[in-house]
């Protein structure tokens with residue numbers, strides 16, 4: 001059992017000052033103040049100087065793309081994908097994906113991220129990295145096919161999902177991740193959704209990222225991808241849709257009616273010149289909004305707090321309404337709403353019975369001084385380096401900014417070697 005005592009705690013409905021959190025195995029067994037304890041704790045953390053809050057949830061990323069960080073900037077999405085990223089990815093081995101994923105997890109944890117929805121290939125190797133590091137993850141098995149039915153690919157994905165979904169005490173979930181409606185046929189997307197419904201797992205996909213995607217689709221089908229997919233029953237599965245930049249009112253309605261999740265990736269959209277998601281419209285439709293970083297090669301880092309802040313600023317700036325998306329709402333999006341969108345039900349809140357995914361933030365940091373409203377500090381002032389301690393599934397993964405589960409220096413060295421080889 002772990003006792004975190006005397007902290008400023010962000011719980012579901014209130015801020016508790018000088019409060020305690022008790023962790024029993026992987027779960028939070030108490031969050032409050034003034035309790036006397038008879039239990040013997042394995043560890044007591046004095047949180048007098050810390051803000052204690054749920055860890056951040058990154059609802060859309062491609063972890064291993066850390067290996068491609070900074071190798072191609074300032075080009076548009078289709079050129080970036082087809083001429084630079086896809087050719088490198090075609091050569092990536094499982095071990096390279098494993099190292100790139102380890103590096104991404106180190107970076108994520110160090111910025112307070114405790115859960116990620118990854119979306120890639122060589123997923124066995126990703127699973128190995130997730131297992132070893134202790135991060136919580138939904139592993140999206142990346143799929144693309146020019147064929148209407150690619151039975152073999154679906155079978156392999158299904159096997160992977162059966163093997164990993166709901167493993168490691170529920171810390172790992174798995175999902176189908178069809179790349180996009182422009183790299184998968186509609187029939188294939190439909191078949192994937194049907195399998196996902198049967199297996200009760202989510203479908204994680206890219207939707208409506210660029211204007212070209214929409215104009216091409218409308219020319220061909222007279223409808224947007226979301227409208228066409230709805231016709232096929234695609235959204236009967238629980239969908240986590242990344243991007244949603246170019247949308248018609250009907251598209252928002254479809255996502256709302258089907259209770260789908262949206263993963264906003266504003267940094268990636270801006271950097272690739274794809275556009276600006278209409279966040280005020282999404283709020284109007286009351287969509288389930290989570291936040292993602294996308295891969296580190298289109299962002300170019302995995303600090304979710306940056307995308308959280310940008311989401312806030314875009315919502316306010318586009319609507320010319322600073323009251324839109326108050327800081328508390330942003331924190332909810334970046335924690336519990338995001339967790340739900342990617343299939344984790346009791347994650348993202350400091351509350352009895354919830355998973356103990358908790359981060360401690362240094363209230364003495366100059367950029368957080370004076371420490372006033374905790375929500376304001378987190379959304380508008382915090383930096384990744386303010387995260388001191390990270391607990392995931394009741395296990396301390398980082399303490400005093402030191403990763404305890406793997407050797408950070410070794411991972412960075414290995415990754416640097418690999419990148420040299422990939423580019424050479």
Ligand SMILES: [Zn+2]
Nearest residue numbers: 206242294295
């Ligand atoms: Zn993506």
